[in-house]
Amino acid sequence: METIVRIVAHLLLLVALAPLLQGVTNKTKAWFAGRKGAPVLQPYFDLAKLLRKELVLGRPSTAVLHAGPVVGVAAPLVACLLVPFGGLPAPLSFSGDLLLFVYLFGLARFCTASSALDTGSSFEGMGAAREVTFSCLAEPTVLFCLLVLARFALAPAALAPAAVANAAPLSLNALLGPHLAGLWNGAAAFPLGLVAVCLFVVLLAENSRIPFDDPTTHLELTMIHEVMVLDHGGAELGLVLYGAAMKLLVLGALLLGVLPAPSTGSALLDGLVFAALLAALAALVGVTESVMARLRLTRVPQVLIGTSLLSVIALVLVLR
Numbered sequence: 001m002e003t004i005v006r007i008v009a010h011l012l013l014l015v016a017l018a019p020l021l022q023g024v025t026n027k028t029k030a031w032f033a034g035r036k037g038a039p040v041l042q043p044y045f046d047l048a049k050l051l052r053k054e055l056v057l058g059r060p061s062t063a064v065l066h067a068g069p070v071v072g073v074a075a076p077l078v079a080c081l082l083v084p085f086g087g088l089p090a091p092l093s094f095s096g097d098l099l100l101f102v103y104l105f106g107l108a109r110f111c112t113a114s115s116a117l118d119t120g121s122s123f124e125g126m127g128a129a130r131e132v133t134f135s136c137l138a139e140p141t142v143l144f145c146l147l148v149l150a151r152f153a154l155a156p157a158a159l160a161p162a163a164v165a166n167a168a169p170l171s172l173n174a175l176l177g178p179h180l181a182g183l184w185n186g187a188a189a190f191p192l193g194l195v196a197v198c199l200f201v202v203l204l205a206e207n208s209r210i211p212f213d214d215p216t217t218h219l220e221l222t223m224i225h226e227v228m229v230l231d232h233g234g235a236e237l238g239l240v241l242y243g244a245a246m247k248l249l250v251l252g253a254l255l256l257g258v259l260p261a262p263s264t265g266s267a268l269l270d271g272l273v274f275a276a277l278l279a280a281l282a283a284l285v286g287v288t289e290s291v292m293a294r295l296r297l298t299r300v301p302q303v304l305i306g307t308s309l310l311s312v313i314a315l316v317l318v319l320r
Contacts, residue, residue: 006091007081009271014080017275018245019043021252021282028286043245050238061119061231068115068229069236072243075108076250083253084176086274087263093173098146101172101254102139105206105247109135116228127227130297134212134224137304138205144311145195149175149258151318152183176257184260192258194314199255201307203285205300207248210289212300252281 023040030037039045057065081092082101090097113132116124153174183192205212208225215226229240256277264270295303 003091006088009088009267010080010085010091011077013085013271013275014077014246014249017278018242018249019047021248021278022245024279024282025286025289028283029290032287032290043241047238047242050241051235053234055234055236057231064118065115065231066236068112069232069239069243071111072108073239073246075104076243076246079104079250080246080253082172083250084173084257085253085271086256086261086277087178087270088267088274089177090171090173093171095169095171097171098150098175102142102146106135106139108243108247112228115232119231121231124228124230127224130224131228134205134300134304137301137308138202141198141202141304141308141311144308144315145198145258146175148191148195148311148314148318149180151315152180152188172254172257176254178263180258181260188318191314191317194310194317196255196258198307198311198314199251199258201303203248203251203255204288205304206251207244209285211292211295212303214294248282248285249278252278256281 020040020043022043023038026042027037027040079101082090082097084090109131113128116128150170153170180192183189204210208215213224213226225244229237232240253274256274261277262273264273
């Protein structure tokens with residue numbers, strides 16, 4: 001019964017808060033630009049409008065086109081059950097679930113790229129090639145960061161063993177949790193800081209945010225993610241946007257799990273604290289997009305490779 005309650009709580013937080021993060025980011029960017037901007041709840045209105053619209057398909061497209069939006073929503077729904085939401089433990093936890101977490105988003109990316117190729121559009125094929133290339137550079141960063149956290153979780157003598165005793169070995173419940181808060185006051189603060197920076201960069205890259213991509217651009221020659229969904233419309237476009245919002249929330253939860261956060265011991269209060277921290281993270285994304293320009297496409301691989309090297313340095317520091 002307790003597991004069912006946790007599953008429902010995670011799914012409700014994900015479904016209810018995901019569009020709100022987009023609204024907070026857009027409002028922050030509008031404030032920096034000196035504009036009033038759209039309401040914070042505008043993403044909810046946009047999704048409701050898209051879900052009511054009729055679906056129009058191109059002639060060359062097949063059933064593969066529909067797989068991208070569906071899997072793009074299903075992947076973060078499953079992934080959220082593997083990640084602790086602040087003080088709320090993950091409802092599904094088993095040894096090695098961190099690999100499933102990474103490959104769930106890889107599956108969603110594969111289906112999205114396949115949907116783009118299914119349209120027969122050269123522009124969408126170009127965007128799919130860029131998406132896959134950049135993702136190949138971002139995934140190692142996530143894996144190395146998780147290895148750093150796994151090293152801390154496998155050293156219980158130094159990390160308050162009671163904090164991870166009830167979690168499955170090498171699970172995200174064991175890697176992320178209150179036991180990391182005490183490490184920020186010691187020698188582990190530097191590698192943990194590198195992990196946090198790397199995960200934030202990956203969050204921007206995986207969610208097609210500036211400086212890697214501009215979700216508001218309409219120039220196909222420079223678009224990455226948005227160009228892959230040009231043939232989607234109506235309810236399917238709504239699913240694409242909803243899946244992107246949920247992906248931002250889940251990756252944000254992974255980042256917040258590394259940072260020191262208060263734990264009240266109350267599920268309700270922990271959920272409210274987690275929601276507030278997510279809103280702050282969304283605002284930080286808006287600030288980043290407001291103070292930085294988009295990188296040239298040739299610079300994006302260099303930044304992602306540099307992030308991978310930083311994660312390797314963090315791993316070396318904790319293994320020495």
